[in-house]
Amino acid sequence: MCGIAGWVLPMRNALGEDDLVRMTDSIRHRGPDGEGQDLFNLGEWQFALGHRRLAIIDPVGSRQPMSSADGRYSITFNGEIYNYRALRAELAELGWQFRTQGDTEVLLTAYAQWGAEAVSKLDGMFAFAIFDALKGSIFLARDAFGEKPLFITEYRGGVVFASEIKALLQLPGMVTPLDSEGLALHEIYRYTPGPRTLFSGIRKLQSGTSGFIENGALSVSTYFRTPDASPQPQRNLTDDDAIGEFGSLLSAAVRTRMMSDVPFGAFLSGGIDSSTIVALMQRESGTPIKTFSVGFTDVSNDELPYADMVAKAVGTDHHPVRISASDIIDDLPKITMFREAPISETADIAIFRMSIVAKQHVSMVLSGEGADEILGGYPKHSAERYVNLYQSVMPGGAHRVFEGALDRLPFAFSRLRIAFSAMGERDEDERMANWFGAFSAEERKRLFGNSMAAPAGLAATSGVSALRRALVFDQEVWLPDNLLERGDRMTMAASVESRVPFLSVSLVQFLSELDDRMRIRGLTSKWILRQVAKSLVPDRIIKRPKVAFKIPVSEWFKTSLRNMLGDRLLGPNSHISMLVSRKEIERVLVDHWSGKRDYGKLIWWLLTLEIFLSEYNFTDFV
16 A cells, blocks of 8 residues: 655656655655655656555565566556456466566556556556556556545646645645635535546546556546446346355455455444454454454444444454544544545544554554445435335425425434435435435525536436446445545555455446345345344344444534534634625524534534635635
């Protein structure tokens, strides 16, 4: 796991090695174990590759940037290739020889053998750049689901890339106003769907894409879309056969992701996803796996007892972490700089704190992220199956009356309000946004007036079920642009690598070939996973209702964080007032404090946007 940076620039605008060092130094947290920089002047163009290394595989060898034996190819690589040993054997049979024991040289050699087609052979998480001295080009690629990031900007007649935006901000004369279209999307989703970011002129290389930088321009193509996006040949398996094959594929995904030459562990929430991963890890390990969980002080719905129950049942070496309201005040500015965006969910803080503790023991962890998005684990996945029925018996006018009645329900009914508000939304893009967004289209209009934007048409699908349409959105938008981005930034901030077994492409492909009943059966979500987990974790964990992994800020906003809200959102130095009606902010705060309505998500969005604008000192908007 590492941080990478580089560029292709006209020689007339060439930069120096000190500029590349400045870029890689800004992301040192991604790779504190080593660094490297290479510059190549080739005709009219200058090529640069920079690297910061977190040594997980082959710690002594595999220095980067790495060049091929003949000098034609050079690579800077962030990630892990889990099937590199099988690829190495295949390449060796084709006559290739290797000088190191790591996956970097295998990846470089795979590109030398197969070119751009090599990405389709990779089982892993990655973002990398390969320089071809013969063709005078750089090949960029990002993994199937977007576990590893890569950002790009056009600069002085060329293209610059890096693992994090902050590295691009180190470029001489780099000016990046706030991107108004990126902000408009953030208003809808609470994160910014790619390829846009909140920094004008900086965009993401999308998950599942690759491309070439040639003659100072980048051309991009898609090499992977989730199998759920299109109808798949359906396998007629019995329940027992499907459960057995799913269990075998998940076990294999866990086993390959335990590949490491340094100590590793796992994040354990006490839910079925992470508990199953930990149980499978412990079954593979000869010694107790180190596990880490997070809980909250002075909160009734603390999950630490459940994580402790699993740790004892499975036999791990467990390390709990507790978070208080004061930690939010301390952490928000700092982790906003790491996230390079407003903190969309309170779980960022929990993962950051857990990663800090984990780093004292390990350098790599496995997590249960991705299970909900491939197996239908959120309440919306069950609800989406009944949207057409609801809308047929509840026409638009009747829904608006019903929604108005829900608005008058007490504070504790916020989830019910969100569910029915989303189900009544006829526009599918708007509905996908409403499930997670801070506010509805009507609320956006009150807050932003005529500047309100509409949701983008995202993750197009055809010929698949309502469940799969929702899953495609989650897998191609929500995961890469929010959940995985959060996981990458918060773990790498502590120099910890995170791996996600549920996002094994072979596992997702297998699920796409099964009937939807294997994912949701009646009112039971993640049905097939629950069957596999029966032999692995306590029954009480399997039967637990889903509990969101988040900090209870709705309550804290009315108590310990109340004064901070007033200072930040209504104080004389507030940035948010440039974008949002002060009168509306006051109304939202008063209604929340009085218990009239739970505006926790909206207030969190306002607060974290304010901190983001302040920390990055945005004074210009385009």
